[in-house]
Amino acid sequence: MKLIQSRDNAFFKQLKRLAESGRERRKAGQTLLDGLHLVEAWETHRAPVEQLVVAESALAGGEIAAYVGQRDCTVLADSLMRELGIVETPSGLLAIVETPVPAASPDVHADAVLLDGVQDPGNLGSLIRTAAAAGVRQILLSPGCAAAWSPKVLRAGQGAHFVVNVHEELDLEHFMTVYCGVTVVTCLADSTSLFDVSLDGPLAWVFGAEGTGVRPALVEIAARRVRIPMPGAVESLNVGAAAAVCLFEMVRRRNVMPAEGQGAGIS
């Protein structure tokens, strides 16, 4: 266990670069997990964490101290931990981990969520979490999306990153063209109600950036266009809310509709 109190320390300087710069994280092939929940999720789904960084005060007691126990870790003075500025309220525990790379190319036969230009880190993390909860195992991101493995997106994902394959900088148009299931895009024009459209799978859902929505070129080639009926005086949803409605309508149908010889429908 080593205590760092100086901002001139080489390890601290490298940690700060990792915290602040996406380019640095890509160069190092590493990212930072903030908080016990994320660190434990990583260890459950991926591998033991090799590099732990703990704020001095967090070692005094509580769940982080209990987790760290006798493990090897680097201790940072609290002021240095705050200076990293990774998230608004740092938990006091960080892990440095190797950024995962997807095992293989995206699967053109499995369910997928495609995100087009989603730049807000909180939205992106929440979308990955929602997709994972709905049982979708691959998330495909266009070049315009936020970096999926940044500490802020990881925090919003709450560990969902570790149970799915996240493909970044992907050509969504190409994937949609070769996809063997049904591509579905949410849009207003020429669309069918989500509640009336066939959702027999596999499905590739395409959700777009707030404001601009899905690029016309992608809307053009989608097999189905759906809209979420909104009885209120507000005409659109946050992209995370819209995706949740769509993906859990898929979950509901698969729960209640007789599927491929199972026939356990309750409706």
Added chain:
Amino acid sequence: MKLIQSRDNAFFKQLKRLAESGRERRKAGQTLLDGLHLVEAWETHRAPVEQLVVAESALAGGEIAAYVGQRDCTVLADSLMRELGIVETPSGLLAIVETPVPAASPDVHADAVLLDGVQDPGNLGSLIRTAAAAGVRQILLSPGCAAAWSPKVLRAGQGAHFVVNVHEELDLEHFMTVYCGVTVVTCLADSTSLFDVSLDGPLAWVFGAEGTGVRPALVEIAARRVRIPMPGAVESLNVGAAAAVCLFEMVRRRNVMPAEGQGAGIS
């Protein structure tokens, strides 16, 4: 039209206080709307805006300049507009408006969304937007929630605030006790699948803070406890995503189920 270039200007100082301090906004009974979308939504649903503030560069052309036209406004040097720091990317247009107060007490016969301790401004705004889109007209906030009329929550709400009644600092336990419809809480223990539970209305949905969830005292008195079935390896959703799934399941049922003599069911 008046140009302000000095941070010592009295109007700028008051604007900065309104931007930074919830206490100041309460004292003045005013709040700030950032961006053309919010300002136009206010004028559509509420009243003409009396005090407009525009960044100098935004007057050079584009949609804000077109909107402002010949209207009376105060112009701020761009550096001053940035210094207000209301949202991460200021639009260049602000309106100062009177903070609305709900017309009356909450309606115990109508649908409602109750939020218990939702502190994140983005989540709170998005929840108000989702509720409004689903046709719910009243949102009730516990004392632990973020201030609904803060500029950040307004921005995330995208104008939804203006078409609903937002009741702040409300005793949710009391409301649930006197509510004449069915109170529904999302939780894991002793709960029924959202897709199997009766959702005959009126309904008062209770959603809780991330992490801690709805307080046990409220779970205890809810008429129904529901859970969202999650087939994936992730066991929870962001509160905004969970609320979207629940509220639009209600919308779907009302769309497809024969309701009170209408009988226009498609299922």
